[in-house]
Amino acid sequence: MFAKGQTVIGYMEQLAPKHLAEEWDNVGLQLGSLQKEITGVLVALDVNDAVVDEAIAQGCNLIIAHHAIIFRPIKGIQTDTPMGKLYEKLIKNDIAVYISHTNLDVAEGGMNDWMAEALGILEGAPIKDIHTEQLSKLVVFVPKDHHQKVLDAILNAGAGWIGNYSHCSFNIEGYGTFIPREGSDPYLGEKGKLERAEEIRIETIVPQPIRNKVVQAMLKAHPYEEVAYDLYSMDLKGRSFGLGRVGKLKEPVTLGQFVETVKSGLQVDQVRVVGDLNRPIRKAAVMGGSGAKYYNSAIFKGADVLVTGDIDYHTAQDAFLAGITLIDPGHNAEKIMKVKVAEWIAGKLAEHKYGTAVHASKVNTEPFAFL
Missing domain, CATH: 3.40.1390.30 (NIF3 (NGG1p interacting factor 3)-like)
Known part of the structure; x- marks a missing residue:
C-alpha cells in the first residue's frame, strides 16, 4: 500500500x-x-x-x-x-x-542540529531566535469516571509541556450543574431535571500550533454531548526556535584542527577560512546556508568561530575586526x-x-x- x-x-x-x-x-x-x-x-x-x-x-x-x-x-x-x-x-x-x-533550518532536530552534531557542537542553542510559541491555557470539566481517559488524551496529543517537563496539569475536584433540555442526549441526568455531577477541572498548557489537535483529542475522549471547556490566551511564552546553533566543543582545539572537523563532518574537500589557524576554539557556531550576517549574534553568544556559507569579502573583514573567526564550507554543505x-x-x-x-x-x- x-x-x-x-x-x-x-x-x-x-x-x-x-x-x-x-x-x-x-x-x-x-x-x-x-x-x-x-x-x-x-x-x-x-x-x-x-x-x-x-x-x-x-x-x-x-x-x-x-x-x-x-x-x-x-x-x-x-x-x-x-x-x-x-x-x-x-x-x-x-x-x-x-x-x-527555513522551517527545516529552525526545527529542533533539523538542519542546524544535524550540522552542529556533525561538528561536535554540544547542546547547541539557536544563534538568533526568530519564532516563539504562543501558549494557551486549556480548562475542561470532566466527570470523575472519565477523568484519566480525557487527561491522557489531552497530554498524549502534546499539551502540558513546560520547559523540559511534560504531562504538566492541575486537577481540582468539584461539582457541575446542568439541566438537560429537549433534544439532548445526556451522559448524566434526566431531561428537565437539575443534575449535580461530581467533576474534575483539568488545567494545562497548549502551544498554539497544536491547539486544534489537542481540542479534537479532548472532545473525542470526553463522554459529554456538550463539553464545557475554555481556552485562554497567555502572556507567558513557550519555546523559542531560531536559526543556527552555538555551543561548546567537547574539548578545545585550534582553528586549524577545527577546519579538518568541518571538512570531514560536512563532507567538503575545501573551505575558506578567516582567522589565525592557531587560535584556540572552545565554543563554535554553525548556520546552514548564508548566515554571515549573524556573526555579531554568534559573538554575543560567546562563539570563537562561525561556520556558514556564502561569506562575502566585506563581511569577512568586519567579522575579523570584531574578533571572530569564520569558516565557509559553501552553501552546498546543507x-x-x-x-x-x-x-x-x-x-x-x-x-x-x-x-x-x-x-x-x-x-x-x-x-x-x-x-
Missing part, C-alpha cells in the same frame, strides 16, 4: 512545521498535487534537470527539496526557457515538488539534509507499513568547481 501525498507531507511537517518558516520564505507544495498515491519520494537539496531525471529513473513522483524552485511570483511559464523546461518536465512526469527551507530527511520519512512510512520508497538524491548540485 502506497502512502498518499498528504500523508507523506504530514510526516515531513512533523519534523519541520511550516509555521516555523520565516515570513519572506516560500515553503510547501510548489508544483503538482498531493492528492495521489506516492510510489517514491526523492529528497534533494536543489531541483534541477539531473535531479528530475533521477526521480524519473527511481520511480519517484514526489520530490522534497530544501531550496525552492519558485521563490518569487512568476507571471508566466515559457517552456523554451531553462526553468520553463524544468516545470514542463515535472508536470509531464506527474512529479510534485514540496519545499522545506546537503547533509538529504540522508537525514530521507531516513526520517522512511522511518515514519515503515512504522505505518506503507510501501512508498524513499531515496536520498545522489546528484551533486554544487555549482562551483574548485581548481
Whole structure:
C-alpha cells in the first residue's frame, strides 16, 4: 500500500512545521498535487534537470527539496526557457515538488542540529531566535469516571509541556450543574431535571500550533454531548526556535584542527577560512546556508568561530575586526539534509507499513568547481 501525498507531507511537517518558516520564505507544495498515491519520494537539496531525471529513473513522483524552485511570483511559464523546461518536465512526469527551507533550518532536530552534531557542537542553542510559541491555557470539566481517559488524551496529543517537563496539569475536584433540555442526549441526568455531577477541572498548557489537535483529542475522549471547556490566551511564552546553533566543543582545539572537523563532518574537500589557524576554539557556531550576517549574534553568544556559507569579502573583514573567526564550507554543505530527511520519512512510512520508497538524491548540485 502506497502512502498518499498528504500523508507523506504530514510526516515531513512533523519534523519541520511550516509555521516555523520565516515570513519572506516560500515553503510547501510548489508544483503538482498531493492528492495521489506516492510510489517514491526523492529528497534533494536543489531541483534541477539531473535531479528530475533521477526521480524519473527511481520511480519517484514526489520530490522534497530544501531550496525552492519558485521563490518569487512568476507571471508566466515559457517552456523554451531553462526553468520553463524544468516545470514542463515535472508536470509531464506527474512529479510534485514540496519545499522545506527555513522551517527545516529552525526545527529542533533539523538542519542546524544535524550540522552542529556533525561538528561536535554540544547542546547547541539557536544563534538568533526568530519564532516563539504562543501558549494557551486549556480548562475542561470532566466527570470523575472519565477523568484519566480525557487527561491522557489531552497530554498524549502534546499539551502540558513546560520547559523540559511534560504531562504538566492541575486537577481540582468539584461539582457541575446542568439541566438537560429537549433534544439532548445526556451522559448524566434526566431531561428537565437539575443534575449535580461530581467533576474534575483539568488545567494545562497548549502551544498554539497544536491547539486544534489537542481540542479534537479532548472532545473525542470526553463522554459529554456538550463539553464545557475554555481556552485562554497567555502572556507567558513557550519555546523559542531560531536559526543556527552555538555551543561548546567537547574539548578545545585550534582553528586549524577545527577546519579538518568541518571538512570531514560536512563532507567538503575545501573551505575558506578567516582567522589565525592557531587560535584556540572552545565554543563554535554553525548556520546552514548564508548566515554571515549573524556573526555579531554568534559573538554575543560567546562563539570563537562561525561556520556558514556564502561569506562575502566585506563581511569577512568586519567579522575579523570584531574578533571572530569564520569558516565557509559553501552553501552546498546543507546537503547533509538529504540522508537525514530521507531516513526520517522512511522511518515514519515503515512504522505505518506503507510501501512508498524513499531515496536520498545522489546528484551533486554544487555549482562551483574548485581548481
